[in-house]
Amino acid sequence: MKVILLAAGYATRLYPLTENLPKSLLPLGKGVIIDYIFDSIDKLPNVTEVVLVSNSKFYTQFKDWADKQDRAGKAPITILDDGTDSPDNMRGAIGDIMFAIKERSIDEEICIMAGDNIFTYDIVDMYEYYKKKATDTLVAIFVPDVNQLKQLGVAVLDDDGKVLEMQEKSPEPKSNWAIYATYFYTKETIKLFDEYIAEGNSPDAPGRFPLWLCKRKDIYAYKGLGDCVDIGTLENYEKTKEEYERL
16 A cells, blocks of 8 residues: 655645745644654554655755655655745645556555644544445544534445545535545545546536545545544644644
8 A cells, every 4th residue: 555645735824834845845743744644554554655745946945854764664755846946836636646656656545644734533443434334534523613524525325334425615515524625535446536537627626526436436534533634724834733743
């Protein structure tokens, strides 16, 4: 299995902090944001490579970070430059997934993660659930706040976790199960990204692909115990930073 880590955004809502530094490399606790994501990645079994997709502006900084990591006994890191240099010509998250698949000739199952989401649910337990179901798997977290749900993707699930319906930032959420940016996809599903784009669908948010996919095949959601924090605003970052400094 290969892990694709999406880190090619420009985080304009965090300016001036991210004008010259990628969001994933912002300080957090005793390290930087991406260190905590790799703590989870490195617990996963059978990972042959971690492919981090950057943009041209921040490529060198990610390379410098990766070169300093001790990866002995762990999956190697490949940093890709997606060729974009501003928010105006971004490929979008799905575009970057497709770029990574093509550049690394990926023909095996994949785990996709966002490079700016700090989470506490058990990624290994999620992986074991995915292997048990033997089909594409999302992570779902129960969110009681309806106003928060309106800003998220949500899924209607049956008792076994099968995805019956998905919504993206709906003003009337049909479920309290919010979908966050960790996905396990089978080798067979990789081929469907081309079909998704060929139909004229958006290459932007990663949650749009499973919304399309669940209408074509059975997919499941692992009900994660824990939280997921998307470092999206200056206020959100400062709050999260304070919490991690106390750890």
